[in-house]
Amino acid sequence: MSKVEEKLFQNRYLVDEHHPHIAIKHPDRTRGDEALLQCTFCCPAGCYTKTEEGDIELTTDGCVECGTCRIICQGKDNLIWEYPRGGFGVSFKFG
């Protein structure tokens, strides 16, 4: 388990199974996408990972809904970004 995953483990989430609220628009075209690559080290929840082949993958389960990837990818037509459905996603106990 990576260090950021240990941190996220403390948080409370209501995961909306099979309805990720953020999605990579063109999963077959992530290689060489500078903005998505930046998300792999900017996302505070480590939701974006680079595979050995150089593709960028996204898992939104640990997302803290900050919007960082959204503003990094603005105008790039590479990301679909929405808030989770009402009540789903992270539920901070302290905030």
Add this chain to the structure above:
Amino acid sequence: MSEKFDAIVVGAGPAGNAAAIVMARAGMNVLLLERGEYPGSKNVMGAILYSNALEKIIPDFRESAPLERHIVEQRVWMLSEKGHVGGSFRSDEFNVEKPDRYAIIRVAFDRWFSNKAKEAGALLICDTVAKSLLQDDQGRVIGVKTDREGGDIYADVVVLADGVNSMLARQAGFRAELDPANTALVAKEMHFLPPDVIQSRFNIGEKDGVAIEMVGSLTKGKIGMGFLYTNKESIALGIGCMVGDFQEGGLTPYGLIDDLKAHPSIKPLLAGSEVKEYSAHLIPEGGYKAVPKIFGDGWVLVGDSAGLVNSIHREGSNMAMTSGRLAAETIRTLKAEGKPFSAANLSAYRKALDETYVIKDLKKYEGMPGFLHGNRQIFSLYPELMAGAAATMLKVDGVDKKTKEREIFKTFRQSRGLFGLLGDAIKFARAFR
């Protein structure tokens, strides 16, 4: 839900709750929408609450609000790799009957604040995302589309208190996208410790608190700040840098906070703590120049969605409450006079805000974002130089003080140059003028 409301407020944070309370008290039919399962569940803050803005809405808030500790000591630290040089202001003057600032836990505070909105008569509905604004063929805002079935809700005016990302305002084209260079990304951890341990470590009584702000090596030469605030039985530790700096690589938000926790000046303060939450949040730090148009036909922007943050003085929630209150007072007055919520009429909100500390302070520091980008040495070089100077001056090693002074001056001059030092001093003073 085909009912029509006098006003819909999107977001039950400081700005939204403030607006809902003021309008509901005036007898208006107010709907307060929150996307989280409870108010506060999506919200993150340091968090220091300033009394003044809240007193103007709930004068006796101290009797019921969940306040952690009132701040009796403020420390400012410049961190070097191995230690820190700093100043602190501690005074019995902070121990008054009505202190002006408190450490709070945002989730508890937002829950309390929205209960006040409910008591005033607002209808709070959680678990509901406002997906878009409903507009008529003239472009006037007439309601919101929610993610509930048959979820179109109508109102005479919509208060957008939907936070830093303000999806609604951006989708509708009411404001520009956030600039990564002037948007801070802050990561935060909540460290739990017994109250008596916190009190002895910080040398404070059971109701007193300490706030520490940090600049220096912790942000690895980037523009940013760290903070440590004491709550009753927890310590909030956070660190933030600009998104634009994170994009350049070499830093991660969780890496920064781990390094800060391991810093020799911080580590002993947290020893033995249990971390119970990790969060992250964006702060709009573009200042005065980034404040968009905050009113239009049938809508107003308040709080973070209007970019109302004074990053230099870590003020934001107070500006959120003040803007929410003023927007609501404008709406209340128009309603009482039977006037429509047109852009021309709602412009009175901006005029009222211009007369307060909110816009006056943002204007005072309007050059600050640009200044900081052009002068990164403030965050890296100076803390290191200051710590070095202190170490040289305080070491008793048989070298006379005059020689030490010369040594210190030499290191300053070598690393920045005489004109650089002088220029920095002048620019710094100007940016604060």
